[in-house]
Amino acid sequence: MRTTKSLIVGAAVTAFALAFGTTGVARADVSTERPGSILIFPKVVNTTDEDTIIQITNVNNDTRHARCFFVDGALTFDPNTGLPRPSCQESDFSIWLTRLQPTHWQVSVGRRIDPTDNFSSAPGYPSTAGFDPGGIPPVGVGFTGALICAEVDASDKPIAGNSLTGQATVKNINGDVSKYNGITIQGITPMGQDLSLDNVEYNGCPASLNLTTITSGAPDPVVEALSPNTPSTVRNFITLMPCGADLENLVPQTVSLQVAVFNEFEQRISLGGPSVECWARLPLEAIGGGFDFATAGTTFTYGTITPQGPNAANGILGVADSVATDSLGNSGSAADNLHVAGNTDTTNLPVVTGSPAVIRLSVP
Amino acid sequence: MRTRKGYRSLGTLALLGAAAVLLAATGVARAQVGSDLAAGILVFPKIAVDTVGRLTGGIPVDTVVEIANTDPTEIRSLHCFWVNANSYCNGDVDIANLCDPNSDNPVLNCRETGRRCLPAWRVTDFFVAATANQPIGFRVGQVPQSALPCLPGNTNGCAGNDGSINPVEDPFIGELKCVEVNDLTNVVPVNRNDFTGTARIYRVTPGSVDVRQYNAIGIQSIADPNAGPNDATTLCLGTDTNGASPVCSAGAEYASCPSTLVVNHFFEGAAPFGDGATVNTTLTLVPCTERIEDTTGVNSVTGQQVTNAQLAIVNEFEQRFSSATRVDCYKSMRLSDLDTRPGTTDDGSSIFSVGVEGSLTGQTRVRGVPGQSPYHGLLGLAEESYSNGFSAAFNVNYDGVRPAGAGDVITVP
Numbered sequence: 151m152r153t154t155k156s157l158i159v160g161a162a163v164t165a166f167a168l169a170f171g172t173t174g175v176a177r178a179d180v181s182t183e184r185p186g187s188i189l190i191f192p193k194v195v196n197t198t199d200e201d202t203i204i205q206i207t208n209v210n211n212d213t214r215h216a217r218c219f220f221v222d223g224a225l226t227f228d229p230n231t232g233l234p235r236p237s238c239q240e241s242d243f244s245i246w247l248t249r250l251q252p253t254h255w256q257v258s259v260g261r262r263i264d265p266t267d268n269f270s271s272a273p274g275y276p277s278t279a280g281f282d283p284g285g286i287p288p289v290g291v292g293f294t295g296a297l298i299c300a301e302v303d304a305s306d307k308p309i310a311g312n313s314l315t316g317q318a319t320v321k322n323i324n325g326d327v328s329k330y331n332g333i334t335i336q337g338i339t340p341m342g343q344d345l346s347l348d349n350v351e352y353n354g355c356p357a358s359l360n361l362t363t364i365t366s367g368a369p370d371p372v373v374e375a376l377s378p379n380t381p382s383t384v385r386n387f388i389t390l391m392p393c394g395a396d397l398e399n400l401v402p403q404t405v406s407l408q409v410a411v412f413n414e415f416e417q418r419i420s421l422g423g424p425s426v427e428c429w430a431r432l433p434l435e436a437i438g439g440g441f442d443f444a445t446a447g448t449t450f451t452y453g454t455i456t457p458q459g460p461n462a463a464n465g466i467l468g469v470a471d472s473v474a475t476d477s478l479g480n481s482g483s484a485a486d487n488l489h490v491a492g493n494t495d496t497t498n499l500p501v502v503t504g505s506p507a508v509i510r511l512s513v514p
Numbered sequence: 515m516r517t518r519k520g521y522r523s524l525g526t527l528a529l530l531g532a533a534a535v536l537l538a539a540t541g542v543a544r545a546q547v548g549s550d551l552a553a554g555i556l557v558f559p560k561i562a563v564d565t566v567g568r569l570t571g572g573i574p575v576d577t578v579v580e581i582a583n584t585d586p587t588e589i590r591s592l593h594c595f596w597v598n599a600n601s602y603c604n605g606d607v608d609i610a611n612l613c614d615p616n617s618d619n620p621v622l623n624c625r626e627t628g629r630r631c632l633p634a635w636r637v638t639d640f641f642v643a644a645t646a647n648q649p650i651g652f653r654v655g656q657v658p659q660s661a662l663p664c665l666p667g668n669t670n671g672c673a674g675n676d677g678s679i680n681p682v683e684d685p686f687i688g689e690l691k692c693v694e695v696n697d698l699t700n701v702v703p704v705n706r707n708d709f710t711g712t713a714r715i716y717r718v719t720p721g722s723v724d725v726r727q728y729n730a731i732g733i734q735s736i737a738d739p740n741a742g743p744n745d746a747t748t749l750c751l752g753t754d755t756n757g758a759s760p761v762c763s764a765g766a767e768y769a770s771c772p773s774t775l776v777v778n779h780f781f782e783g784a785a786p787f788g789d790g791a792t793v794n795t796t797l798t799l800v801p802c803t804e805r806i807e808d809t810t811g812v813n814s815v816t817g818q819q820v821t822n823a824q825l826a827i828v829n830e831f832e833q834r835f836s837s838a839t840r841v842d843c844y845k846s847m848r849l850s851d852l853d854t855r856p857g858t859t860d861d862g863s864s865i866f867s868v869g870v871e872g873s874l875t876g877q878t879r880v881r882g883v884p885g886q887s888p889y890h891g892l893l894g895l896a897e898e899s900y901s902n903g904f905s906a907a908f909n910v911n912y913d914g915v916r917p918a919g920a921g922d923v924i925t926v927p
Binding site: 181182183184185201203205207209248249250251252253254256277278279280281315316317319321325326327328329330331360361362363364370371372373375376377378379382410412413414416418449450451452454472474475476478480481482483484485486487488489490491 | 546548549550551552565574576577578580581582584645646647648649650651652653655656662710711712714716718719720721722723724725726727729776778784785786787788789791828829830831832834872873874875876877879898900902903904905906907908909910911912913
């Protein structure tokens with residue numbers, strides 16, 4: 151028979167479990183600033199024109215371990231259809247970071263385990279001095295894709311340590327740099343190699359992404375005003391990838407998008423959108439014609455990108471970048487983390503139906 | 515003596531208490547400070563205008579601000595404040611006395627004339643309304659500002675395009691803060707989170723274009739949007755239990771500021787890509803607590819709480835260093851100047867120098883102290899400038915939130 155004491159204890163335990171458990175759920179979030187248990191860099195490139203430096207930092211006071219996966223989004227020809235599609239090939243490695251340790255590597259070079267490497271700023275020899283987090287392979291020339299890191303314990307079991315933050319710096323052949331924050335997904339109660347973004351194991355993907363930008367093809371307001379080299383123009387690009395990924399079976403995930411674009415006159419200029427399989431970097435106007443100046447008619451546009459259809463639950467993540475160019479071809483680029491709105495537990499936005507996105511890690 | 519029924523009541527009370535904690539925690543936890551979220555307060559930590567390059571070595575500088583109303587159905591309004599952090603020799607506000615406290619050039623820092631370069635915090639405000647899903651963008655250095663766009667004859671809500679952008683003086687260095695309000699007539703802060711923002715800072719010469727971009731930091735309102743307006747003049751970012759602000763003792767209106775800013779950066783003078791281009795990082799810190807109630811533009815930020823920012827630096831060898839700096843109304847300087855004299859002369863001895871640290875990257879954790887007292891929250895932005903003339907900006911990371919009772923207060927007119 152249940153005693154009075156046990157009733158009270160049970161109630162108290164339930165109370166605390168309810169309070170703290172649910173608080174944990176509510177705190178979980180996709181973020182570009184808060185540390186998380188999954189860290190995603192949507193745009194990682196090593197081409198003849200561009201290279202990328204990845205910075206990852208452990209904000210925890212304990213040593214942390216993560217499994218990381220390069221996902222190659224470069225197009226290859228599908229042998230079955232003869233059509234180009236992303237290979238979605240993954241290559242993975244592990245990193246260990248001591249308490250509060252930052253680390254970095256240039257993706258074209260990787261990082262060897264070499265306790266004797268020293269500090270060098272000599273041209274062609276980027277420094278890798280510091281505790282090596284583990285052997286990090288380089289990616290080949292032509293790599294255009296993403297990097298996904300998941301925090302795990304010593305036995306490679308995913309954990310909700312929420313210890314990782316990071317930045318990616320992309321430098322082009324002209325020496326121009328752009329930088330964005332890695333996207334973190336906070337862990338709650340991971341249960342295995344399938345990382346469910348369901349607000350139970352990890353936070354859900356955003357219900358939509360949005361961005362405000364200088365319209366593609368529009369004259370740049372500052373270059374027009376301050377430079378003698380006019381007319382100028384702005385070009386925008388967006389890198390998109392589904393939240394879900396099958397890194398075990400290399401099955402590319404696909405998500406269909408609805409893109410709504412608004413100009414400064416409050417006119418909705420376009421409504422449509424592409425499907426993204428695995429990874430894509432596109433001119434912004436390619437996902438929504440309203441982002442084109444000739445169509446929008448105003449210097450600034452605002453757009454929302456919302457997963458739709460039966461694969462909407464795969465979710466979408468991304469990063470944008472823009473290039474302002476004067477009439478002589480001098481240009482400057484900048485990267486922009488996209489804004490996010492809601493996720494599957496948000497009440498004031500349409501709830502994404504269907505199974506939640508899953509990042510399936512390969513068996514270690 | 516407590517009866518069995520009483521024990522049952524105790525259990526029920528515990529459950530009810532848990533539910534209350536749950537609701538409170540959920541409500542608080544949902545509101546966050548973040549640069550990727552629509553919010554009720556937007557903070558642009560750095561706005562820079564110097565169209566003739568008076569303080570920037572002759573290189574023209576300007577900023578484009580972009581704001582969007584993410585509400586798909588309604589007109590939403592903002593009350594915005596330019597926080598002018600320009601400095602002047604001996605604080606004499608006159609364009610002839612303009613100076614740069616971060617310079618070691620005796621002309622630019624007033625020492626040539628035996629004076630000190632002192633900031634003169636001034637605030638001016640403006641109002642804008644945006645129709646549903648409307649983007650607004652403007653070049654900050656444009657004088658006068660253009661009217662907000664509206665199609666001639668448009669009757670589809672365009673009348674909501676009230677307000678106008680108040681231009682800034684040129685040069686201008688400082689901050690832009692915007693608070694969502696109910697309308698442009700009553701101007702009362704509301705429990706809504708409808709706005710996002712982005713800023714692009716340019717340096718343009720006849721032979722180059724450089725642009726860097728960051729997202730405005732959003733401070734989300736906590737309460738139910740239907741719960742009515744917030745306090746008209748006191749915006750409570752978290753709770754304040756020291757009694758100085760009775761409104762904020764009663765409860766939070768907005769999310770608390772982060773307890774720690776985390777800046778992942780290259781050390782000063784590093785050549786990250788190994789191509790000879792070296793990098794320096796400028797850190798901009800703005801206080802979460804700010805008295806911007808006087809918008810006359812005449813030394814109007816008074817009684818500003820000074821915050822000691824404690825800096826803990828960890829390099830790739832897990833070696834830890836520390837330093838500190840003071841933040842009153844605005845601070846924007848290169849990392850290597852945080853612990854050495856302004857300018858480049860002694861950068862090599864800074865703890866942020868790559869030569870001192872011996873590794874390429876570091877994590878710097880910035881914390882306002884005392885951490886348990888209200889009014890010491892900070893927000894920040896990082897910018898990297900390369901020796902080849904290009905630059906990049908990024909929002910700094912956060913770790914934790916200010917504890918209950920150690921909130922911040924923004925006072926508006």
